[in-house]
Amino acid sequence: MGSFVVKRLLVTVLVLIVVSIISFSLVHLSGDPAVAMAGERASPEQIAEIRKAYGYDRPFHEQYLSWVGRFVSGDFGRSTYLKEDVGPVLARHIPITATLGVLALAFALLVAVPLGVIAALWPNTIIDRIALVLAVAGQAMPSFLSSLALIYGFGVMLRWLPVSGTATWQHYILPAVALGYYAAPAIMRLTRSGMMDVLKSDHVRTARAYGLSPWRVVLRHGLRHAIIPVVAVATVQFGYMLGGSVVVEAVFSMNGLGNLAWLSIRRYDVEVIQAILLVIAATYAVLTLAADLLNAALDPRIRTS
Amino acid sequence: MTPLLEIRSLSLEIPVNDGLLRPIRSVDLTVERGETVAIVGESGCGKSLTSLAVMGLQPQNARLSAERLAFQGESLLGLDRRRWQAIRGKRIAMIFQDPMTAFDPCYRMGDQMAEILRQHRPVSRAEARERIVALLRRVGVPAPEDRLDQFPHQLSGGLRQRMMIATALLCEPELIIADEPTTALDVTIQAQILRLLADVQQETGVGLILVTHDIGVVAGLADRVVVMYGGEVVESGTTDEVLGSPRHPYTAGLMRSIPVPGRTRRGQPLGHIPGLVPRPIAPLTACGFLDRCEFRHEACAAAPVPLRSGAGERQLRCLLPIETPRQPAEPLVAATAIA
Amino acid sequence: MADTSLIDGASASISAAPAAKPMPTPGQIALRRMARHPGFWFGGIVLGVFVLAAIAAPLLTPYDPGTQDLARRLAAPVWNSAGSWQHPLGTDHLGRDYLALLLYGARISLFVGFATVLISGLIGTVLGVAAGYWGGRVDLFVNFLLTVRLTLPVVLVALVAVAVLGQSLPLLVLVIGGLLWDRLVIVTRTATQQLVGREFVTAARAIGSSTPRILMREILPNITSALIVVGTLELARAILMEATLTFLGLGIQPPLTSWGLMISEAKSQFLFRPWLIAIPGTALILLILAINILGDALRDVLSPEGRA
Ligand SMILES: Nc1ncnc2c1ncn2[C@@H]1O[C@H](COP(=O)(O)OP(=O)(O)O)[C@@H](O)[C@H]1O
Ligand code: SF4
Ligand SMILES: [Mg+2]
Numbered sequence: 001m002g003s004f005v006v007k008r009l010l011v012t013v014l015v016l017i018v019v020s021i022i023s024f025s026l027v028h029l030s031g032d033p034a035v036a037m038a039g040e041r042a043s044p045e046q047i048a049e050i051r052k053a054y055g056y057d058r059p060f061h062e063q064y065l066s067w068v069g070r071f072v073s074g075d076f077g078r079s080t081y082l083k084e085d086v087g088p089v090l091a092r093h094i095p096i097t098a099t100l101g102v103l104a105l106a107f108a109l110l111v112a113v114p115l116g117v118i119a120a121l122w123p124n125t126i127i128d129r130i131a132l133v134l135a136v137a138g139q140a141m142p143s144f145l146s147s148l149a150l151i152y153g154f155g156v157m158l159r160w161l162p163v164s165g166t167a168t169w170q171h172y173i174l175p176a177v178a179l180g181y182y183a184a185p186a187i188m189r190l191t192r193s194g195m196m197d198v199l200k201s202d203h204v205r206t207a208r209a210y211g212l213s214p215w216r217v218v219l220r221h222g223l224r225h226a227i228i229p230v231v232a233v234a235t236v237q238f239g240y241m242l243g244g245s246v247v248v249e250a251v252f253s254m255n256g257l258g259n260l261a262w263l264s265i266r267r268y269d270v271e272v273i274q275a276i277l278l279v280i281a282a283t284y285a286v287l288t289l290a291a292d293l294l295n296a297a298l299d300p301r302i303r304t305s
Numbered sequence: 306m307t308p309l310l311e312i313r314s315l316s317l318e319i320p321v322n323d324g325l326l327r328p329i330r331s332v333d334l335t336v337e338r339g340e341t342v343a344i345v346g347e348s349g350c351g352k353s354l355t356s357l358a359v360m361g362l363q364p365q366n367a368r369l370s371a372e373r374l375a376f377q378g379e380s381l382l383g384l385d386r387r388r389w390q391a392i393r394g395k396r397i398a399m400i401f402q403d404p405m406t407a408f409d410p411c412y413r414m415g416d417q418m419a420e421i422l423r424q425h426r427p428v429s430r431a432e433a434r435e436r437i438v439a440l441l442r443r444v445g446v447p448a449p450e451d452r453l454d455q456f457p458h459q460l461s462g463g464l465r466q467r468m469m470i471a472t473a474l475l476c477e478p479e480l481i482i483a484d485e486p487t488t489a490l491d492v493t494i495q496a497q498i499l500r501l502l503a504d505v506q507q508e509t510g511v512g513l514i515l516v517t518h519d520i521g522v523v524a525g526l527a528d529r530v531v532v533m534y535g536g537e538v539v540e541s542g543t544t545d546e547v548l549g550s551p552r553h554p555y556t557a558g559l560m561r562s563i564p565v566p567g568r569t570r571r572g573q574p575l576g577h578i579p580g581l582v583p584r585p586i587a588p589l590t591a592c593g594f595l596d597r598c599e600f601r602h603e604a605c606a607a608a609p610v611p612l613r614s615g616a617g618e619r620q621l622r623c624l625l626p627i628e629t630p631r632q633p634a635e636p637l638v639a640a641t642a643i644a
Numbered sequence: 645m646a647d648t649s650l651i652d653g654a655s656a657s658i659s660a661a662p663a664a665k666p667m668p669t670p671g672q673i674a675l676r677r678m679a680r681h682p683g684f685w686f687g688g689i690v691l692g693v694f695v696l697a698a699i700a701a702p703l704l705t706p707y708d709p710g711t712q713d714l715a716r717r718l719a720a721p722v723w724n725s726a727g728s729w730q731h732p733l734g735t736d737h738l739g740r741d742y743l744a745l746l747l748y749g750a751r752i753s754l755f756v757g758f759a760t761v762l763i764s765g766l767i768g769t770v771l772g773v774a775a776g777y778w779g780g781r782v783d784l785f786v787n788f789l790l791t792v793r794l795t796l797p798v799v800l801v802a803l804v805a806v807a808v809l810g811q812s813l814p815l816l817v818l819v820i821g822g823l824l825w826d827r828l829v830i831v832t833r834t835a836t837q838q839l840v841g842r843e844f845v846t847a848a849r850a851i852g853s854s855t856p857r858i859l860m861r862e863i864l865p866n867i868t869s870a871l872i873v874v875g876t877l878e879l880a881r882a883i884l885m886e887a888t889l890t891f892l893g894l895g896i897q898p899p900l901t902s903w904g905l906m907i908s909e910a911k912s913q914f915l916f917r918p919w920l921i922a923i924p925g926t927a928l929i930l931l932i933l934a935i936n937i938l939g940d941a942l943r944d945v946l947s948p949e950g951r952a
Contacts, residue, residue, distance in 0.1 A: 011791065018792045026801065029808050136940070140933035142884050144891045144907070145925045148914065156915055202406035209360055209401075210394030210421045210472070214386070220420075221409050243797025247888055261800055262892060265807045273804055280797045288795075300456045301410055 008292055012285050016278075019285075020071075023277035024064050027270050050080075054270075071278065077271030081264070086275045089260070094279075096166050097249070097256035101241045103172050104180030105234060112184040113230065116191025117223060120199060131192070135185035143244065147178040147251040164253045175252045179245055183237040190233055194226030201225075228298045235291035239284035307378035309480055309512040310336040310359065314372040317354055317363055317536075327585045328354050330536040333612070336480065341506055341513040343527035343544070345520045345559065349582040351536040352516045356482045359514075360397055361389045377479065395425040398473035400483040404465035404490075408457040415453025418472050425476045440471040444501060463494035470501060480512040488518070499526060520556075521563035524548055529618065532556045535593040536585045538612065542619035552615075553623045554598050592623070600625060677945045684945065687938025694931050698754050701747035709748040709901050713739035721919055733923055736906070737913060742920075745901050746927060752902040753883050753931065756817055760882035761875050763821025768828025769871065773863060775829070776836025777855075783833075790829055798823050799888060806894045816895055820885050824878060831874045835867040869946035876939035880932045887928055903928045 034051040035042075042050075051057050055066065070077065076086035119128040154174060155163035162171045198204060199222055207221045246258035253259070257276055264272040296302040317329040328351045336342050344352050357363050359374070361384065374381045376397065384392075401407040408417055419433040428436070434453065441449035444467045457465060466486060473481050483502060487495035503526050506513045515527055523530055523544060530547040532540040532555065540553040551557045558578035580597035592598070592605040604624055614620050615627035678684045697704060717739040720726040724734070733742035775786035805819045839845055839862070848858050889895035890904030898905070903924040910920035 011788070015788070015791050015795050018788075019795050022792070022796065023801075023804075026804050027808060029805075136936060137933065140880070140929050140936055142887055142891075142928065142932075144888060145921075145929065148907075148911075148921055148925070152914065152918060202401060202403060203409040205362065206399075206401060206407045207409070208362060208393070209399045210424070211390040211392070212394075212420065212424055213390065216420070216424075221411075224409075224411050240797075243800055246799055246803070247892065250892060258800075262803065265803050265894070268807070277797070277800060277804070280800065281795045284797070285795050299411070301458050 004296070005293065008289055012289050016282055016285055019281045020068055020278055021064065023274055023281070024067060025060075026277075027273055028060065028063075067274070071275070076275045079264075079269050079272050081267045081269040082272075086271050089272065090257070090275060090279060093255060093257045093260045096254055097242060097245050097258055100172060100175055100179060100245055100248070100254065100256060101238055103176035104241050104245075105183065105238050107176050107180035108183040108187055108237065109230075109234060111181070112187035113191050113223075113227070115184075116188040117195055117218065117226075119188070119192045120195030120226075121218065123196060128192075131188060135188055138181055138185045141182075142247075143178055143182055144247050144251055146181065147175070147248055150174045150178055151251070166254050166256075171252075171254075175248045175254060178251075179241055179248045182244070183234070183241065186237065187230055187233060190230050191226055194229060195222055198222050198225040228295060231298065232291040232295050235287045235294070236284075239280075239287045242280050242283055306338075307375075308335045309338045309340070309377060310334070310514075311373055311375045312355075312359070312371065313374075314370075315355065315358060315374060316370050317351075317358060318368045318370075319364060319366060320368075321586075324586050327588065328536050329358065330585070330589070332533070332536070332538055334531055334538070336512045336514060338479075338512055339506075339510040340529065341503075341515060341527045343515045343517060343523040343530045344533055345517055345523060345530060346533035347559075347578075347582050348518055350533045351585070352518075352533055353484055355533070356399070356484050356514065356516055359482065360393055360399060362393075391425075394421055394478075395476040396478050397480045397482065398476070398478040400466075400469050400473050400481060400486045402485040402488050404462055404469050405457075407469060408465065410457055413454055413456055414460070414468055418453075418468070418475060421472060422475045436475070437471070440474055441468065444468070444471045444474075444505070446471070462490050463498065466490060466494075466498050467501065470498075470505065474505065474509070477509070478511060480514070481506075482514045482516070484516045485518065486515075487522070495522075502526070519563075520548070520559040532559070535583060535589075537589075537593055537622060538620070539594065539622045540620065542617060546617055546619050552619070552621050552625065552627060553594075554600050554625070555594050558597075594623075674945050678941070681941045681945055683937045683941030687934045687936075687941055690930060690934030691938060694750055694927075694934070695754060697747055698750035701744070701751065704747055705741060705744045707741035707744040709740060709744040710899055711740060715739065718913070718917065720917075721923070724919070734917075734919065736909065736920065742906075742923060745906055746903070746924060749901045749903045749906060749924065750927070750931075752813075752896055752900060753886065753928070756813070756820070756886040756896075756902075757879045757883040759817045760821040760824065760886075761879050763818065764823075764825040764828055764878060764882070765871065765875055767822070768825035768874075769832050769864075769867075771825070772829040772832025773836050773859065773867070776833040777840060777859065777863065779837075779840075786829065786833070790826060793823070793826050796823075798885070802885065802889055803892060803894050806889060811894065811897050813896070813900065816886065816889070820882055820889075824881055824885065828871070828874050828878060831870050832867055835870040836863055839863055839866050869942075873939060873943045873946060876935060876942055880935040880939070883928075883935070884932060 034047050034054065034056050055063055058066075067077070074087065076090065078085050079089060082089060115131045115134070119131040122128060151163045151174065154161045161174050162168065163174060165171055199218075204217060204221050207217045212221070242257070244258075245256060246262050248254070249256045249259035250262050257280070261273065261276045263269075264276070312332060312334040315329055315332045315334075316327070319326040319328065330351075332351075332355055334342070334344075334355070344355065346352055354363060354367075358369055359376075359381070361381065363369055371382060376392065381392075408414065412420075415434065415437060418437045419430065422428060422433045422436065423430075437453065438449045441452060446452055446464060446467050452460065452464070452468065460468070470486075473483075486502065487498050490498060499522055502513065502515070505511070515523070517523065520530075520532075527544050530541065530544050531538055532547065532553060534555050540547060540551070540556045547556060548560070551560050555578065562578070578597055583593075583596065589609040591608065592601070592610045595601050595605055598605070602624070610622050610624060612620050612622045613627055619627065621627050713735070716735055717737055719728070719730075719735040719739075721732065721734040721742070733746060735742055736745065771786045771789065775783040802819050802823055806816060809815050809819070845858065845862050848862050853861075886895055886902065887904035887907075890902050891908045893908065896902040896905050906924040907921050907928075910917070910924075914921045
């Protein structure tokens with residue numbers, strides 16, 4: 001198991017290096033960021049000044065290496081638009097997106113896992129069919145539409161929940177639903193098929209034959225197994241949510257990482273964009289790594305070998 | 306005295322895509338207290354389904370019917386979930402074929418056994434542990450304390466099956482159903498496990514149903530033998546009666562496929578019954594064994610064959626004479642006549 | 645709780661009834677199964693209607709989607725008490741006919757969808773087949789590319805790319821196509837791996853067929869059904885992606901029109917005129933739903949063993 005961990009770690013580092021090269025080149029693809037940064041009415045002198053100040057006149061690989069060097073040492077650069085170091089800016093925005101992501105994932109799991117279990121316990125019944133329809137319909141709804149629909153329904157018509165900002169915990173409910181439901185169908189299908197398989201397995205038959213209560217059979221000897229792949233998928237989905245939160249944060253005017261990314265892209269705030277791309281990619285990479293390890297830890301057959 | 310287990314005319318029907326499967330057809334079976342009954346037949350003859358039906362564990366979509374299905378005189382038909390739970394594992398315990406998969410791979414052996422014991426008995430963890438260790442010692446598991454902390458995959462097949470037997474003994478059941486307990490094991494281990502089962506049975510006086518496709522293991526273990534084919538009981542009687550002079554062509558065929566020490570040489574092909582167990586899809590209109598029988602004659606194809614009683618405890622589902630042993634070399638009608 | 649099926653391997657014994665008629669070809673079997681599959685009908689018909697409506701847009705509405713008529717701005721749709729048949733779906737904040745916008749918008753959505761799938765299909769097939777056919781280092785490399793791709797947050801990267809490279813339709817297609825090939829790689833890779841182990845490929849190798857020939861003659865034809873299934877599902881993903889980018893203001897730009905743009909422009913109006921969002925929103929959901937259902941049906945029909 002030790003060598004597996006080391007190999008996975010190496011791959012993760014390698015992936016992150018490539019990702020950092022991609023994100024770095026992406027923002028420099030247009031040629032000269034200084035032109036965009038200086039704005040439309042800038043004089044050639046001003047542009048040259050910016051170019052020099054940010055080192056855009058140096059060779060590409062030098063720029064990249066110095067950027068990575070700074071990044072690794074904790075210096076994320078300085079935002080041209082906000083006139084502020086990127087580090088503190090990120091620190092301000094990350095908690096909001098992280099909270100949103102956790103809540104969204106919690107919502108997805110709370111809906112999808114019980115539905116999947118129920119669908120597996122009574123396959124091909126009305127409940128199973130309804131769960132399937134919900135899953136198919138859910139996946140056809142883009143999150144900006146579901147966000148708008150939620151705002152209209154619960155914010156405007158019913159006036160139950162706030163629809164803009166992050167002032168209270170209630171502000172997080174609708175965005176979390178909008179972000180989380182998209183992950184629910186995949187989790188539900190996985191839970192259902194996993195439960196169907198495990199309920200047919202010999203050890204579940206043993207549990208029944210020895211008079212264990214249905215709860216114990218289904219949860220301890222059934223779900224315990226079916227949940228292992230769900231954990232991996234849920235972790236990956238959490239990574240997607242961090243990237244996908246840009247839409248939901250924009251609609252609900254939440255000041256998280258996604259919204260910051262969106263605004264920075266429109267302002268062409270290079271350092272912020274790069275930092276966000278790398279932070280989200282790194283989070284995703286770490287999460288998938290964690291999911292793999294967690295998977296191994298949950299399965300005694302892997303853990304003890 | 307009421308028998309330990311009494312099954313009269315048990316049938317199971319399972320709807321499938323292309324019709325109605327009838328894997329168990331009007332099976333009769335009785336087990337007395339302290340008795341060992343072997344159910345023998347090739348794979349697919351309905352042995353496992355019969356065992357599972359006794360515990361109410363038939364497939365969800367299966368329709369079960371029986372004239373009588375009673376344990377210690379109490380009917381098991383239409384029991385609710387709670388009453389079933391109080392019987393399963395506590396009064397009737399089951400030993401499964403594949404000890405590899407029968408335990409939950411996610412939990413330690415000790416925890417799984419304790420979970421079952423504590424489901425049925427109000428004992429503390431420590432008491433449970435004590436009883437489990439004692440039982441493991443009894444069934445010949447070396448270093449029992451260490452086994453408790455191991456996961457199933459860390460044990461050998463033989464060890465796992467010993468622990469399965471210990472699990473069955475946990476709540477001192479009145480009946481143990483062992484469904485092919487040695488099929489998945491190495492030959493040398495098979496003998497040990499069968500020996501252990503016999504010892505345990507002797508010691509505890511538990512009723513034992515031994516399901517097997519290998520009629521060779523039955524001698525010396527079972528008091529009575531029930532031969533199943535195509536979901537029906539085709540022959541039954543005391544072990545001496547059935548093994549001593551098998552009357553049903555199917556039983557005789559099963560007997561021919563046992564290697565005989567001294568006579569069968571290594572690598573020498575064993576006798577076998579040509580053909581396959583049919584899929585139990587249609588209602589019977591003739592003898593169920595007709596297709597594969599070397600003694601079939603016209604009457605066999607005319608109608609389903611009833612179970613007849615002979616001398617002693619012998620019962621036979623065949624039109625051949627029940628009393629006089631027949632000469633296997635002289636079929637009554639040439640087999641080609643109907644084929 | 646009821647006891648579920650406990651006997652393993654039972655269903656394996658349930659074989660199909662032997663066919664009395666001459667054996668139909670796999671294609672015939674697939675067609676017959678399709679005809680009986682409700683998902684295939686629903687998905688196919690809805691998608692067909694959308695495609696036809698997009699092609700026949702000029703016949704279906706007299707209006708040009710670009711023509712503004714400020715005097716008739718924000719007219720209600722016909723089912724609203726204030727609506728009229730003159731503009732069946734009303735008009736937007738610039739007085740453009742909403743039906744015309746919807747129909748011409750369908751052209752963009754469908755174009756972006758199909759064009760994108762061509763690109764991502766090409767990338768995905770090349771990578772997937774290479775990984776599956778050669779295995780070893782090639783497979784490791786493709787796997788690495790796949791991991792990198794999955795590590796990148798798609799929406800953000802697409803937004804940055806469009807912002808940096810400029811906002812034109814071909815570029816949008818390139819960006820989305822260049823990002824959404826992950827599932828295509830996974831599926832074609834697995835399908836190819838399965839084929840490589842089979843006799844006819846081994847035989848082709850044994851008689852010395854050239855690699856390109858084996859790839860074109862033996863591998864490609866046999867992975868098409870898998871490719872069609874994922875391709876269909878990717879079509880939906882691409883359309884969603886375009887709508888999302890456009891909604892965020894970095895996709896389709898005026899004077900072109902698209903459903904994402906209609907929704908984006910109607911945002912400020914939607915408290916008072918929810919239909920401005922409901923109309924393109926419903927169209928979008930219906931289209932995605934139809935494509936997904938069609939994809940699921942195709943999977944059922946073409947590769948029943950590959951069902952989730
Ligand atoms: N859950 C089930 N659904 C449908 N058919 C089944 C099921 N379980 C068993 N069968 C069928 O019933 C017959 C008897 O099975 P079984 O009792 O397992 O035989 P044995 O234990 O004697 O090998 C077989 O034909 C088998 O295919
Ligand atoms: S009844 Fe006839 S066919 Fe059936 S087993 Fe006896 S002899 Fe054979
Ligand atoms: Mg069996």
